[in-house]
Every structure is written in structure tokens, then in C-alpha cells.
Amino acid sequence: MITVRAAKYKELDTIVNFQVKMARETEGLELDQKQLKKGVEAVFEDFNKGAYYVAEDSDRIVACLLTTPEWSEWRNGTVLWIQSVYVIEDYRGQGVFRTMYEHIKAMVEHDDDMKGIRLYVEKNNLSAQKVYKAIGMNGDHYQFFEWMKTF
Template identity: 55%
Template sequence: MLIRKAQPQDAGTIARFQQAMAWETENLQLDNTVLDQGVQAVFDDPSKGIYYVAEQEGNIVASLLTTFEWSDWRNGTVLWIQSVYVSREFRQQGVYSAMYSHIRRIVEQNDQLKGIRLYADKSNQTAQLVYQKAGMTADHYLLYEWLK
């Protein structure tokens, strides 16, 4: 399996993955136009984040997005992993673990990167187990949000 930075030509696949994830996790149908524009915005402005994909035999089987959080406490950047999706037929085969290991190596090799965070829906026990198996721990913070 190859883990690599996504390229603009991968945007359509990533958008389809995000549509599937929203439906699977929240029974939510996303607006395709808004979603396509949102994915493309990351490629147009790398300060928004970086997509990574997992390829097997030349086919993209998973994707995730890293975004940036400045930490004044650490005087550096914490990467947030977001928008994780693994194609159904490739789940429970170590795909996320491989992607997480790739991101972790990037953080370990860059003194300006201080760690990795992600959030998981409280009801998504499967995802929580995957993240724990990869060596991540639930933190002591609660995530609060207000969304328009």
C-alpha cells in the first residue's frame, strides 16, 4: 500500500468518500457542489490543509485531511486529522493504521510539528477502537462547537 499526498486529480474521489462518510456516520446528504468546492479549496490553498490518500494496486482506497492548529503552549503546530474515510472493502486491514503511521512520521521528523489530534463521534465505537489500536488515546478535553 502506498500512502501519499493527494493530488488535484484525486479531488473527485475524495469528495465521493466524504459524501459516503457523511451518510454512513450522520445519515447526512451533503450538497455535491458545496462539497466539491470545499475539497478543491484545500488544493487551491494549502494553508487550509493537506489531503493524503492510500493506494492499493493503483486504486485510491482511503483518504484523510490534516489541518493545522497553532499551539502557543508548544510554540508549534498540532496536526488535526479530519475527514477520514476507508472504502468498505478495505476496512479492518490496517489502512488507517498505515495512514496514521505516515502522518506520525511526518510529525516526528519536523520540529515545528508538536502532535496529532482528531475527534470521533461519541457513538462511533468502531472508529474509536481503530484510533486506540493505532496508539492514539482519548484526551482530557471535551470538544464544543457552534456551527451555522
């Protein structure tokens, strides 16, 4: 049975490993692991940056995601962004992300200061888009634009 909980600092290396795999699989990127580890540590050290969650199956971590807060003046509350989603290959297609999403959604529903959930997805990641639509999310309102310094 899959359970979802907040990640622990001692699981930092697992999260780093998952993020390396996710970047490689989804965008063909090789991340600088030293820089990535510092970034993951920063989240554990400052809850204002976000929070990691893991999915477990019999004490085995099989997935993780990061939530980051965005203040919405329109809603006078916080919208949680889901980022850095990774599910190990053996567990894909079994509802692991759905279970994690439902956990996050329940947190938002029970906190009056929380107003919703957002995520972004690589344009070519059609399998992820299909999953997000199946759990009731939509991409109807916004198109995501960005400018990022290169590595």
C-alpha cells in the same frame, strides 16, 4: 501493499465521493456536493487550509484523510488535526487507517515545528474509537464542543 501519499488535484472527485459516503455512513448526513467540491478545491488551492492524503493499493485509491493545522502557543508549534477519514468498505479492518496514521505520525516526528496529532470522532462511532485507541491515541484530555451554523 498499501502506500500513502499526498493527494493530487486530479483525485478531487474521488475525495468528494468518499466524503459524501463518510457523512452518510457516520452521521446520516446528505452533503451538498457542489458546496463540498468547492471546499475540497479550496484545500488544494491553499495549503494553509490543510492537505489531503490517500492510501493506494495497486494504483487504486482505497482511503483518504485530511490534515488541518492548528497553531499551539503552548507548544510553540503546529498540531495536525486528522479529519474526513474514509476507507472503502472492502479495505476496512485491514490496517489501512493505521498505515495512513503512521505516515502522518512520521511526518510530525521528523519536523521540529510539528508537535502532535489530534482528531475528533463522532460519539457513537465506537468502531473508529476502538481503532484510534489501538494505534496509541487517547481521548483522556479533552472533550470536544462546537457550535455550527446549520446547512
